[in-house]
Amino acid sequence: MSKELIRLSNCTMAFDSDVVLDNINLYINDQEFLTLLGPSGCGKTTTLRIIGGFQTPTQGDVFFDGVRINDVPPHKRAINTVFQRYALFPHLNVFENIAFGLRIPKVDPETKRKVKLPEQEIHDRVMEMLHVVNLNGFEKRSVSSLSGGQQQRVAIARALVNRPKVLLLDEPLGALDLRLRKDMQNELKRIQQAMGITFIYVTHDQEEALSMSDTVVVMDAGKIQQIGTPEDIYNEPKNAFVADFIGESNIIDGIMRADGVVEIFNRRFQCLDKGFEKDEPVDVVIRPEDVDIVDEAAGQLKGTVTNVTFKGMHYDIIVDFYGFKWLIQTTDFCPEGSHIGIKIDPDGFHVMKKSHYSGMFGDYSSYSEEYDEIGDATYDPEQEEDPREEADEEE
Numbered sequence: 001m002s003k004e005l006i007r008l009s010n011c012t013m014a015f016d017s018d019v020v021l022d023n024i025n026l027y028i029n030d031q032e033f034l035t036l037l038g039p040s041g042c043g044k045t046t047t048l049r050i051i052g053g054f055q056t057p058t059q060g061d062v063f064f065d066g067v068r069i070n071d072v073p074p075h076k077r078a079i080n081t082v083f084q085r086y087a088l089f090p091h092l093n094v095f096e097n098i099a100f101g102l103r104i105p106k107v108d109p110e111t112k113r114k115v116k117l118p119e120q121e122i123h124d125r126v127m128e129m130l131h132v133v134n135l136n137g138f139e140k141r142s143v144s145s146l147s148g149g150q151q152q153r154v155a156i157a158r159a160l161v162n163r164p165k166v167l168l169l170d171e172p173l174g175a176l177d178l179r180l181r182k183d184m185q186n187e188l189k190r191i192q193q194a195m196g197i198t199f200i201y202v203t204h205d206q207e208e209a210l211s212m213s214d215t216v217v218v219m220d221a222g223k224i225q226q227i228g229t230p231e232d233i234y235n236e237p238k239n240a241f242v243a244d245f246i247g248e249s250n251i252i253d254g255i256m257r258a259d260g261v262v263e264i265f266n267r268r269f270q271c272l273d274k275g276f277e278k279d280e281p282v283d284v285v286i287r288p289e290d291v292d293i294v295d296e297a298a299g300q301l302k303g304t305v306t307n308v309t310f311k312g313m314h315y316d317i318i319v320d321f322y323g324f325k326w327l328i329q330t331t332d333f334c335p336e337g338s339h340i341g342i343k344i345d346p347d348g349f350h351v352m353k354k355s356h357y358s359g360m361f362g363d364y365s366s367y368s369e370e371y372d373e374i375g376d377a378t379y380d381p382e383q384e385e386d387p388r389e390e391a392d393e394e395e
């Protein structure tokens, strides 16, 4: 069974009257790779800074291994941080950059005297770290002669060399080009597994979060919107915000007519969702890859292709249905102006409580304005369970 290492309990962070983290509840297991994902300003870095001890929450508690650590300063927590700007010392070579923290004398808890690590141990630990980050043979190199990816590896080695239990990584790959970023994503995952320590990673890049993490925490406006495995977050988004932020989505106003029957564009479709009120207004999320293009006559819905973009493996096409523009991904070429039909299997519909979320890039829900007047079933993420709790209970 996975063991809880860090817990944020009802944590709020306010700067004057500005609440930037609103009653966050989150736990992180030992050896977990957990990613905080969300748009700029949603509170990811603030959450990380609270865990690292650089900020104290205005309300709430932080626990490490069951012990409250609100008042424990950063250097006394078994937690290190890697920042986007590597902050390496330009006048020191690779070896000395990594060895830097090990050369600082530490207070022996028994004798209360400051002691230095023996030179041989410093050497062995730095060489071990160089091996872990795949920089064997680089020890004498000046850090300014290294590529961005190599410098980031040195920063990671430096943060790991004093064997923290947790590494906090704040957009550590943000300064790297796309190719290097991908390589480093694989490297980070490998290093995390090799070292067997907890990584708490901050990014606004959903692809990065999905490809690296055991658990993804999606945040928006100082609140946690969903916690889950990458597969859960992608396949079962809890609300329109998560669906829109993770991958690409068509978000449509709908009405749940009965268990397994949802209505969009005044037509009823079979879906797998249940547990809604009869005639409840809902957000219906349909992923672009879940739509099949068929002859116009055979389609459940009929529309006109207004834009086609070649994407290598597939085409992105924009289809106009009754004034509502859908993104569809298909390997079939459909020329602009062609009239097509579409089919969606029941598992292609993701029905969720209405959140009145209007999309990151515009208003997705313009079709049926009258639905907004029926009730106000605003999604409340705090009522959601953390799915890892249920998994732990089952074990």
Ligand SMILES: Nc1ncnc2c1ncn2[C@@H]1O[C@H](COP(=O)(O)OP(=O)(O)OP(=O)(O)O)[C@@H](O)[C@H]1O
Binding pocket: 015, 020, 038, 039, 040, 041, 042, 043, 044, 045, 046, 047, 204
């Ligand atoms: N010291 C501070 N004083 C006042 N406001 C702050 C302070 N630190 C952060 N904030 C505000 O808190 C909010 C959350 O900031 P935070 O850095 O946590 O967001 P983020 O999700 O990490 O964003 P980004 O991806 O852009 O780094 C922002 O609106 C920010 O302006």
